[in-house]
Amino acid sequence: MPLPAIRNGTVKRCKARTKSRNLEQCxxxxxxxxxxxxxxxxVHPDKxxxxxxxxxxxxxxxxxxxxxxxxxxxxxxxxxxxxxIVLGSIDNRTRGNKPNGYKDIQTLExxxxxxxxxxxxxxxx
Ligand SMILES: [Zn+2]
Numbered sequence: 001m002p003l004p005a006i007r008n009g010t011v012k013r014c015k016a017r018t019k020s021r022n023l024e025q026c027x028x029x030x031x032x033x034x035x036x037x038x039x040x041x042x043v044h045p046d047k048x049x050x051x052x053x054x055x056x057x058x059x060x061x062x063x064x065x066x067x068x069x070x071x072x073x074x075x076x077x078x079x080x081x082x083x084x085i086v087l088g089s090i091d092n093r094t095r096g097n098k099p100n101g102y103k104d105i106q107t108l109e110x111x112x113x114x115x116x117x118x119x120x121x122x123x124x125x
Contacts, residue, residue, distance in 0.1 A: 016040035074099040083111045
């Protein structure tokens with residue numbers, strides 16, 4: 001029987017399935033900020049191991065910080081490509097998914113704003 005708070009719908013329920021109860025959903029409430037209870041491996045998001053302290057860390061090429069950094073760099077490159085298309089230097093766009101944080105550039109004013117922003121990025125590094 002689940003706790004009253006779960007039956008009311010005020011608390012999220014653990015999403016884990018238990019073998020002992022024929023793969024039914026766990027009856028415990030989910031821990032804060034997670035989808036499972038403490039018996040099924042919940043770790044507070046602030047205490048979760050990240051970067052070098054994570055167990056699967058090897059060379060650091062796929063850490064969340066590194067992937068975010070790569071996404072930002074790809075967005076800058078894609079904006080440069082947009083600027084060249086607006087200025088008429090190139091015709092075709094490179095294929096692929098749009099990176100997060102990418103804003104389409106279609107006018108000369110947007111090209112100017114992007115170049116000013118790029119100058120700020122270069123001077124801040
Ligand atoms: Zn559970």
